[in-house]
Amino acid sequence: MIGIFDSGVGGLTVARAIEQALPDLPMVYFGDIARTPYGSKSPDTIRTCSCRNTEFLLAQGAQLLVIACNTAASVASDLLRRLYPVPVFEVITPAIDQALCLSSHGRIGVIGTRATIASEVYRHGLHAREPHLSVFSQPCPLLVPLVEEGWLRRRETKMILRRYLHPLKCRDIDTLILGCTHYPLLHELIRQRMGRRVRLIDSSRAVALHLADALQQAPALLKQLKQTGQPSRFFVSDRTEAAARMADRIFGRPMQLERVEV
Ligand code: DGL
Numbered sequence: 337m338i339g340i341f342d343s344g345v346g347g348l349t350v351a352r353a354i355e356q357a358l359p360d361l362p363m364v365y366f367g368d369i370a371r372t373p374y375g376s377k378s379p380d381t382i383r384t385c386s387c388r389n390t391e392f393l394l395a396q397g398a399q400l401l402v403i404a405c406n407t408a409a410s411v412a413s414d415l416l417r418r419l420y421p422v423p424v425f426e427v428i429t430p431a432i433d434q435a436l437c438l439s440s441h442g443r444i445g446v447i448g449t450r451a452t453i454a455s456e457v458y459r460h461g462l463h464a465r466e467p468h469l470s471v472f473s474q475p476c477p478l479l480v481p482l483v484e485e486g487w488l489r490r491r492e493t494k495m496i497l498r499r500y501l502h503p504l505k506c507r508d509i510d511t512l513i514l515g516c517t518h519y520p521l522l523h524e525l526i527r528q529r530m531g532r533r534v535r536l537i538d539s540s541r542a543v544a545l546h547l548a549d550a551l552q553q554a555p556a557l558l559k560q561l562k563q564t565g566q567p568s569r570f571f572v573s574d575r576t577e578a579a580a581r582m583a584d585r586i587f588g589r590p591m592q593l594e595r596v597e598v
Contacts, residue, residue: 402425479500
């Protein structure tokens with residue numbers, strides 16, 4: 337099974353993109369709703385939670401791990417790769433690859449939680465590949481709660497987006513990485529604000545395409561993943577009405593979220 341974890345249900349944007357790219361493969365998802373948000377936590381706490389989440393998924397039979405949470409990926413990917421004997425995919429590298437492919441003038445913006453932006457993972461990753469790029473980062477801590485409230489088209493959300501995106505617009509970026517699980521739900525508003533000229537990189541789609549590609553190159557693993565014969569399951573460490581609504585909205589169908597103590 338493909339194991340996927342996130343700090344909550346936002347990572348279902350990644351699970352959904354993977355389901356669309358690889359419809360035959362069962363997945364086991366864990367959303368750490370009891371401890372969300374990770375975006376305002378310290379790197380140590382995020383790493384501890386990431387290890388616990390990974391161990392839960394491995395115990396459920398995950399043969400491959402996808403870190404859907406940008407915040408967890410930005411501080412815990414290396415640690416998880418060292419500690420656990422399964423292939424580890426994360427949302428950051430594929431988004432960087434896409435941004436490098438699509439950027440026309442080498443002026444790239446990144447938005448994410450405070451922890452993701454403070455880690456500088458996107459800036460370092462982009463500069464490691466293309467040292468002359470101009471990278472502009474903007475933490476957007478209010479966007480996660482707005483999305484979780486379902487305020488996807490509200491005037492207040494547009495105002496806050498305008499405030500966050502203004503400095504990036506002023507820098508004349510040509511590409512913007514949506515570096516958070518929740519931002520695909522604001523794709524249209526961000527597109528309206530930034531204009532059609534700016535390419536938007538959705539890290540959930542980027543990792544799904546990258547995973548599909550990688551599995552094409554690894555037929556033995558692909559076969560093993562197909563053979564598990566189990567249905568996909570979606571676990572959460574707490575179950576709230578708001579999370580259940582958001583899960584249904586992301587998948588466009590009623591989701592069965594199973595609560596577990598982890
Ligand atoms: N899943 C987190 C991310 O992608 C956003 C929510 C949180 O802060 O936990 O960065």
